Amino acid sequence: MAPEKMHFRPTEAVIELAAFRENLRALRHRLPDHSRLVAVLKADAYGHGAIALAEVCEQEDLPMIAVALVEEAIELRRSGITIPILVLGELSESALGTAVELGITPSISSPEALVCASTFSRARDLEIHLQLDSGMNRMGLIPSDLDSAIDALRASPRLRIGGIFSHYANASTPDDPFNATQRERFDAMLARLRDAGITTGIHHFANSAAIVTGQVAPGDWVRAGISLYGGEPLDAGESRLRPVMRWITRIERLKTIDRGEIVGYGKSWRAERESTIATLPVGYADGYDRLLSGRAEVLVRGQRAPLAGRVSMDLLTVDVTDVPGVEVGDEVVLLGQQGDESIRAEELAGHIGTIPYEIFTNVSSRVPRRHVE
Numbered sequence: 001m002a003p004e005k006m007h008f009r010p011t012e013a014v015i016e017l018a019a020f021r022e023n024l025r026a027l028r029h030r031l032p033d034h035s036r037l038v039a040v041l042k043a044d045a046y047g048h049g050a051i052a053l054a055e056v057c058e059q060e061d062l063p064m065i066a067v068a069l070v071e072e073a074i075e076l077r078r079s080g081i082t083i084p085i086l087v088l089g090e091l092s093e094s095a096l097g098t099a100v101e102l103g104i105t106p107s108i109s110s111p112e113a114l115v116c117a118s119t120f121s122r123a124r125d126l127e128i129h130l131q132l133d134s135g136m137n138r139m140g141l142i143p144s145d146l147d148s149a150i151d152a153l154r155a156s157p158r159l160r161i162g163g164i165f166s167h168y169a170n171a172s173t174p175d176d177p178f179n180a181t182q183r184e185r186f187d188a189m190l191a192r193l194r195d196a197g198i199t200t201g202i203h204h205f206a207n208s209a210a211i212v213t214g215q216v217a218p219g220d221w222v223r224a225g226i227s228l229y230g231g232e233p234l235d236a237g238e239s240r241l242r243p244v245m246r247w248i249t250r251i252e253r254l255k256t257i258d259r260g261e262i263v264g265y266g267k268s269w270r271a272e273r274e275s276t277i278a279t280l281p282v283g284y285a286d287g288y289d290r291l292l293s294g295r296a297e298v299l300v301r302g303q304r305a306p307l308a309g310r311v312s313m314d315l316l317t318v319d320v321t322d323v324p325g326v327e328v329g330d331e332v333v334l335l336g337q338q339g340d341e342s343i344r345a346e347e348l349a350g351h352i353g354t355i356p357y358e359i360f361t362n363v364s365s366r367v368p369r370r371h372v373e
């Protein structure tokens with residue numbers, strides 16, 4: 001075991017387990033009868049800490065969680081997580097044995113991987129989820145792969161399909177007819193497998209965007225990621241889920257500077273009046289994107305305050321001239337709620353042309369995650 005890290009810096013990501021649980025239940029309520037929710041905890045639960053959230057998923061009786069890498073699944077198992085885990089990404093041949101020993105379900109997404117799984121299953125039972133490519137052209141079997149896949153499956157009595165799935169390319173734009181096209185292609189491939197006598201297990205297709213827009217076939221399982229963390233899955237949406245992460249720090253230093261003084265690298269900010277500048281112990285090495293310089297705001301005493309000057313590697317400077325009573329040690333919110341104000345991941349994403357997913361996953365490992373009930 002690595003020694004436990006010591007934290008003295010007041011910068012941290014507080015993860016509110018109650019908000020995660022609330023989102024999980026709210027999403028579950030939107031599902032058709034007999035549909036079940038799989039929580040996607042890849043990339044350390046989108047930066048929220050996969051172990052603690054996997055424990056919540058166990059308490060909430062989810063049928064399964066999903067991660068991208070077998071390494072992520074192994075880490076969860078080693079931390080005592082016992083819930084079924086699906087690996088969405090491709091596994092190398094050498095990882096299959098470890099995965100099976102640890103009760104980790106591999107996805108099979110290519111003809112080569114299916115041959116490999118079939119060979120592996122000569123010696124032992126193997127349950128897989130089979131990915132079909134319904135149009136994203138990234139992962140999964142395509143219609144022309146199906147005949148040889150059917151042969152391989154028929155020749156492998158110990159290889160069992162626990163589930164079949166596909167992934168939407170553009171569910172975040174719900175009126176795109178391509179969503180229905182993908183579903184039709186998926187259903188057509190399913191029908192071919194079934195007609196060949198292959199048992200297809202459970203089916204899952206929908207991501208967060210498809211769930212919140214009701215694009216879930218009755219009985220299908222769904223794979224929810226961003227929505228569980230309170231991120232908005234739709235391009236133009238107001239799903240009103242509860243943000244789970246509060247990324248906070250505290251004012252380390254305050255100073256009053258004269259009109260005409262500059263702040264930070266490149267002298268990009270100049271005081272147009274006598275100004276109060278707060279220095280915060282957080283920077284781009286913590287995942288606070290340097291491109292947020294001159295664009296983003298933070299919350300201090302329930303009020304918005306703009307960045308002043310460029311984001312440094314370890315430090316951030318903020319113009320708090322208009323925040324009455326501001327003091328060293330005051331809590332500063334980079335992401336999340338404070339008083340009546342809140343900064344959502346969508347807001348930061350909008351400043352720099354990205355999506356809330358990346359705002360969360362960019363919060364670096366230097367920022368401790370503190371899970372609270």
Ligand SMILES: *Cc1c(COP(=O)(O)O)cnc(C)c1O
Nearest residue numbers: 040088167207208223224225226
């Ligand atoms: C990441 C991922 C998801 C979750 O997507 P969200 O938009 O975050 O809900 C679902 N399925 C697959 C295959 C994924 O890679």
